Structures are given as C-alpha cells and as structure tokens.
Amino acid sequence: MTTSSLNWPVAALPEAELRERTYIRVGGKARWLLEPLDAEELQSAILAARERGFTPRILGGGCNMIIEDGLHDCVVITTDRMKKCFRPMRGSNDFDPKSHRGELVHSDPAEDPRLVVWAGTTLQNLCRTTNELGLSGMECLAGVPGHVGGGIAMNAGGRYGEMWDSVEVVRVIEPDGRMLDLPRQECTPRYRNGGLGERVVAGAILRFKPQKPVEVKERAKQYLLEKNRVQPVTEWSAGCVFKNPPPEVSGGRSAGMLVEQCGLKGRERGDAWVSPLHGNFVINRGHATSDDVLGLIEEVRSEVASRTGVTLELEVKVWRREPR
Numbered sequence: 001m002t003t004s005s006l007n008w009p010v011a012a013l014p015e016a017e018l019r020e021r022t023y024i025r026v027g028g029k030a031r032w033l034l035e036p037l038d039a040e041e042l043q044s045a046i047l048a049a050r051e052r053g054f055t056p057r058i059l060g061g062g063c064n065m066i067i068e069d070g071l072h073d074c075v076v077i078t079t080d081r082m083k084k085c086f087r088p089m090r091g092s093n094d095f096d097p098k099s100h101r102g103e104l105v106h107s108d109p110a111e112d113p114r115l116v117v118w119a120g121t122t123l124q125n126l127c128r129t130t131n132e133l134g135l136s137g138m139e140c141l142a143g144v145p146g147h148v149g150g151g152i153a154m155n156a157g158g159r160y161g162e163m164w165d166s167v168e169v170v171r172v173i174e175p176d177g178r179m180l181d182l183p184r185q186e187c188t189p190r191y192r193n194g195g196l197g198e199r200v201v202a203g204a205i206l207r208f209k210p211q212k213p214v215e216v217k218e219r220a221k222q223y224l225l226e227k228n229r230v231q232p233v234t235e236w237s238a239g240c241v242f243k244n245p246p247p248e249v250s251g252g253r254s255a256g257m258l259v260e261q262c263g264l265k266g267r268e269r270g271d272a273w274v275s276p277l278h279g280n281f282v283i284n285r286g287h288a289t290s291d292d293v294l295g296l297i298e299e300v301r302s303e304v305a306s307r308t309g310v311t312l313e314l315e316v317k318v319w320r321r322e323p324r
C-alpha cells in the first residue's frame with residue numbers, strides 16, 4: 001500500500017474530500033485523489049493505480065454522480081486539471097497545442113470547423129467557445145454542467161441533440177494503459193451512454209457546423225431559457241436521477257412525468273427532496289447525507305413501480321464504498 005503522495009507519478013491528495021467536487025454536494029473521502037495534467041499523466045495515473053491493486057474511478061465535474069458518505073478505499077482520478085480547448089492547426093490532428101510551436105497557422109473556423117478538447121474542459125466553456133466562433137452543435141448542451149470527458153462518457157444531451165453528434169475522434173486510455181484514438185464510426189454511443197465501457201476519455205476532436213455566431217448564440221440562449229424554466233438548475237442536484245423509459249413501456253411518459261403523476265414531487269427525506277419544479281431531480285437543501293438522497297431515490301423508484309408498473313433505471317452514477 002502506498003503511504004506517501006510522492007509515490008504517485010502525478011499530483012496526489014490523500015484522504016481527499018469528494019463532496020465539494022460534486023454538484024449535489026454529497027459524499028465522503030477517497031483514499032487517494034490523483035490529478036493528472038494531460039493525457040500522458042492520465043495514462044500514468046491509471047497504470048499506477050492498477051499496479052497498486054486499485055481499479056481507478058474517474059471523476060469529471062461530478063454533475064451526474066452521487067457518492068456515498070465515509071471513506072472510500074479507492075483511487076479517484078479527476079480530470080479537473082485537463083482543461084485545454086483549442087482549434088486544430090491546418091491539416092493537423094494533434095491533441096497537444098505545444099507541439100505546433102507556432103509554425104502552423106489556424107484555419108478559418110468555417111473552413112475547418114473543429115475543436116480539440118481535453119477531458120476536463122467544462123461543457124459551458126466549450127459552449128461559450130463554439131458560440132463565439134460560430135460553430136453549431138453544442139447548443140443542445142447550453143446550461144448542462146460537467147466536463148467534456150463526462151459528457152462523452154454519459155453522452156450528455158437532450159431533446160435538441162447530444163454530445164456524440166459532434167464527436168469525430170475520441171482519445172481514450174484502455175484499462176491496460178494503451179492510448180487509442182477511436183474514430184466515431186468505431187463507437188456505439190446510445191441514450192445517455194457513450195458506450196465506451198471501461199475506457200477513460202482523455203480528449204476528443206469535435207466537428208461542428210459553421211454558422212453565423214449570432215445565430216448559434218441565439219439558439220443556445222433560447223435552449224438555456226427553456227432549460228432554466230423547467231429544471232432546478234441552480235440547486236444542488238445530480239441532474240436527472242432516472243433515464244426516461246422507452247415510450248412503449250411508459251406510454252410516452254418521461255421519468256419526471258411518472259414521478260409527478262404518482263404525487264411524489266416535494267417528497268422529502270432528511271434534507272433531500274424531490275424538486276417541486278421537476279420530478280426527476282432530487283435536491284440537497286444543504287445538509288443531506290448520501291443515505292437521505294439514495295434512500296429517497298429508492299423510495300421514489302419503488303412507488304413509481306408499484307403504482308405504474310414501470311421500473312425506472314438510474315441515469316445518475318452511484319459510488320458505493322466497496323471493499324477492494
């Protein structure tokens with residue numbers, strides 16, 4: 001067992017608090033938190049964790065995540081410090097901006113409507129960048145918190161599109177540490193699932209549609225207004241708790257509608273409650289524990305199943321304390 005942060009090949013924090021690294025502000029500590037700066041460090045962190053007998057867990061923005069309280073005897077790797085987002089140089093597929101050394105020239109965004117993004121870039125920074133450059137494709141993620149890596153792993157999106165609509169190449173680290181660039185056609189993303197299994201996203205090349213910046217901005221603004229009207233975006237939550245069931249199973253009702261029809265909006269447990277605005281959001285009103293949140297989710301799931309016959313599947317990821 002490693003006893004010192006110096007024994008790790010990347011920046012490492014012992015007994016690191018995870019709560020503040022989640023949007024819902026719930027969760028305990030990780031035995032080790034590793035903070036790689038780039039894809040190579042991410043690769044080293046994964047290999048080092050595995051050599052020490054840990055299966056590393058990957059934390060992006062923690063926006064779709066509920067972490068159990070207490071000490072997790074695990075290694076968590078955060079993408080928080082991997083925040084680069086830049087236009088590729090003409091004819092280049094390079095993920096490293098330093099390797100260009102200035103001798104290559106940027107092409108016009110209309111001519112080469114791509115961006116290279118590293119896993120820790122926030123989705124909102126990416127949206128701002130595409131808005132400014134007149135690159136259409138990310139408007140569907142206006143107001144969605146989290147990192148690009150998490151967005152690709154979860155295939156974040158909504159009624160106007162999803163993350164993988166814009167992915168051209170994704171750079172991943174395999175569980176055995178190999179780094180691969182996977183073209184879109186070799187991947188099988190699905191509804192709220194990037195289909196990458198155990199692979200860790202280090203970055204991606206995204207391809208957009210060039211449009212007038214004013215049009216892209218206006219569309220993003222409208223989607224954001226709509227989102228803010230129907231979702232409790234400023235409250236501490238983990239986003240949508242449940243996936244929407246297939247329409248043939250639920251009669252076309254979304255997960256939120258099913259929760260609402262069962263009269264469960266406003267249901268509470270401790271400091272956790274089901275949002276009165278949107279039935280698919282569980283909110284931490286300040287001091288909720290993971291037991292409050294997870295207990296409430298189970299209660300809602302079980303009542304929806306018994307009253308409607310529909311068993312809701314979790315969209316949020318739950319990290320339990322598990323023996324190694």
Ligand SMILES: Cc1cc2nc3c(=O)[nH]c(=O)nc-3n(C[C@H](O)[C@H](O)[C@H](O)COP(=O)(O)OP(=O)(O)OC[C@H]3O[C@@H](n4cnc5c(N)ncnc54)[C@H](O)[C@@H]3O)c2cc1C
Pocket residue numbers: 023057058059060061062063064065079119143144145146147148149150151152153154155156157158192199200201202231232233234237238239240317
């Ligand atoms: C207010 C609010 C609104 C939201 N609205 C939406 C919405 O409209 N649509 C939507 O789809 N989602 C929505 N979400 C959920 C969330 O924002 C997205 O799922 C987002 O993509 C999660 O990214 P993250 O970086 O926070 O991932 P995390 O929550 O950190 O992780 C989620 C999962 O992805 C894995 N993961 C993270 N990074 C990587 C990586 N680099 N490689 C491999 N696996 C990784 C984690 O291990 C975990 O299993 C919302 C959440 C909130 C709080």
